[in-house]
Amino acid sequence: MTLSDLLNSNHHPRAHKHRGTRVIIAFLSLASVVLLWQMLIWVNQLPPYILPSPLRVWTQFVIVLNDGSLLRHTLITLGETLGGLALGLSIAAVLGYVLAHSPVLEKFLEPYIVASQSVPIVAIAPLLIIWFGSGLTSKVLICALIVFFPALINTIVGVRSVEQDLSDLMRSLRADRWQTFIHLELPSALPMVLSGIKIGATLAVIGAVIGEFVSADRGLGFLITSARNNFDTALVFVAIFALVIIAIALYGTVAMLEKILLKWKQ
Amino acid sequence: MLKLLSGLRTPTTGEVIFEGERVHATPEKIALVFQKANLMPWRTVFDNITLPLELKNLPAHKKESRAREMIDLVGLGGFESAYPRELSGGMEQRVAIARALVQYPDVLLLDEPFGSLDALTRERMSLELLRIWDRYGKTVIMVTHSISEAVFLADRVLVFTPRPGSLRAEIPVGLPRPRNLEMTYSKEFGEIASRVRVEIGD
Numbered sequence: 001m002t003l004s005d006l007l008n009s010n011h012h013p014r015a016h017k018h019r020g021t022r023v024i025i026a027f028l029s030l031a032s033v034v035l036l037w038q039m040l041i042w043v044n045q046l047p048p049y050i051l052p053s054p055l056r057v058w059t060q061f062v063i064v065l066n067d068g069s070l071l072r073h074t075l076i077t078l079g080e081t082l083g084g085l086a087l088g089l090s091i092a093a094v095l096g097y098v099l100a101h102s103p104v105l106e107k108f109l110e111p112y113i114v115a116s117q118s119v120p121i122v123a124i125a126p127l128l129i130i131w132f133g134s135g136l137t138s139k140v141l142i143c144a145l146i147v148f149f150p151a152l153i154n155t156i157v158g159v160r161s162v163e164q165d166l167s168d169l170m171r172s173l174r175a176d177r178w179q180t181f182i183h184l185e186l187p188s189a190l191p192m193v194l195s196g197i198k199i200g201a202t203l204a205v206i207g208a209v210i211g212e213f214v215s216a217d218r219g220l221g222f223l224i225t226s227a228r229n230n231f232d233t234a235l236v237f238v239a240i241f242a243l244v245i246i247a248i249a250l251y252g253t254v255a256m257l258e259k260i261l262l263k264w265k266q
Numbered sequence: 267m268l269k270l271l272s273g274l275r276t277p278t279t280g281e282v283i284f285e286g287e288r289v290h291a292t293p294e295k296i297a298l299v300f301q302k303a304n305l306m307p308w309r310t311v312f313d314n315i316t317l318p319l320e321l322k323n324l325p326a327h328k329k330e331s332r333a334r335e336m337i338d339l340v341g342l343g344g345f346e347s348a349y350p351r352e353l354s355g356g357m358e359q360r361v362a363i364a365r366a367l368v369q370y371p372d373v374l375l376l377d378e379p380f381g382s383l384d385a386l387t388r389e390r391m392s393l394e395l396l397r398i399w400d401r402y403g404k405t406v407i408m409v410t411h412s413i414s415e416a417v418f419l420a421d422r423v424l425v426f427t428p429r430p431g432s433l434r435a436e437i438p439v440g441l442p443r444p445r446n447l448e449m450t451y452s453k454e455f456g457e458i459a460s461r462v463r464v465e466i467g468d
Contacts, residue, residue, distance in 0.1 A: 165300060165302055165304045166304060166306065168269070168274050168300070168304075169298075169300065169304050171274055171291070171292065172272055172274060172292040172296075172297075172298045173292070173317065173318050173321050173369075174291060174292060174294070174321070175321050179321050183306075183317065183320075183321070184306070187306070187308045190308075262308075263349075264307055264308045264309075264349045264350075264351070265307075265351075
């Protein structure tokens with residue numbers, strides 16, 4: 001469901017019909033996956049600790065939903081993700097802007113930036129836990145680190161995408177540094193920056209889970225680890241679905257922001 | 267050439283003097299129209315036109331009334347809230363001209379503003395420019411590669427040599443005003459055009 005669908009459905013009667021078909025298709029798609037899942041269990045005689053049935057997962061979902069534990073863990077992971085996203089994006093935006101304007105500084109920092117990208121985040125996660133403890137801080141830092149690189153690159157490319165002719169225009173209008181930033185550089189870079197945020201949003205969720213896998217006593221990553229230790233595979237499934245929902249919600253929010261902010265593009 | 271006049275580029279030799287002062291940056295009284303319409307794609311027609319005033323921090327009501335005036339002048343009524351991608355090439359250039367005129371400049375610099383338009387639109391925009399100039403009555407300096415356009419629009423045609431660009435000839439155009447398209451078929455028009463042609467060489 002996109003925003004433009006919502007807007008269009010008000011005055012296009014055909015959109016209603018179209019959407020009805022789409023809902024039916026989505027439902028059929030979901031139903032066939034659930035059916036296939038169930039068939040897999042029946043045919044192979046799989047025990048629930050290998051592959052729990054859809055019904056078992058649903059029951060587990062209702063249980064953890066009602067006792068509030070699912071919401072608690074989800075909010076923890078969401079908090080880490082958002083915190084890391086905000087931190088990573090802010091640093092990337094500021095540094096990206098500076099680097100876009102200073103090729104010398106870019107050359108100077110390039111090896112370190114590339115190196116930071118080549119080190120697998122899973123490998124540094126334990127180090128960050130050692131340094132910053134197993135609380136919120138280390139998770140936020142892991143998320144920020146994973147978000148940083150794509151956001152930085154997109155910011156640099158975005159700021160450099162300013163058209164020479166438009167900068168000439170701004171100069172001919174005697175715009176000062178700040179005005180050029182607000183009226184030219186920011187809107188020019190926005191499409192690239194937003195797509196950087198979109199990539200970062202999904203990566204940040206991964207970062208949070210990695211951090212929780214290494215060491216944590218709460219969060220969806222922790223829930224997965226502890227459920228696995230208890231052979232509660234159904235709960236692992238519930239946690240995975242919750243993670244997927246967080247990722248989709250974040251992605252969807254940025255996509256919606258894109259639709260509003262980049263209205264001039266469509 | 268116009269980038270020199272407007273102070274966007276520095277000349278290799280000599281200097282640009284405007285009203286007794288050397289030009290470093292674009293003077294307040296000079297406005298530019300570029301080869302491309304050069305609109306900001308994220309701003310509507312109205313917001314593109316008000317950009318120069320916004321940068322000068324003019325109060326909203328002043329911005330509004332001046333922009334209205336220019337929109338009427340260039341004939342863009344009804345397109346205020348359209349985005350540049352929804353406009354035709356000719357309309358985009360009208361916006362660009364309105365954006366220049368909204369600054370109430372004493373000198374308007376046009377850098378091949380109709381170069382990317384098709385022949386018919388170009389002709390229509392020439393007439394439009396004459397009409398605007400007639401009502402606005404300020405100095406216009408225009409660069410063009412079209413001889414007929416130059417002769418049709420101008421009081422004086424200056425012919426420049428290609429690279430390095432230097433002044434080769436000045437040809438006065440004695441055609442009466444207001445001008446109309448029929449004049450382009452007159453003997454006088456043809457004579458002036460062929461003089462320009464000869465000065466340009468091959």
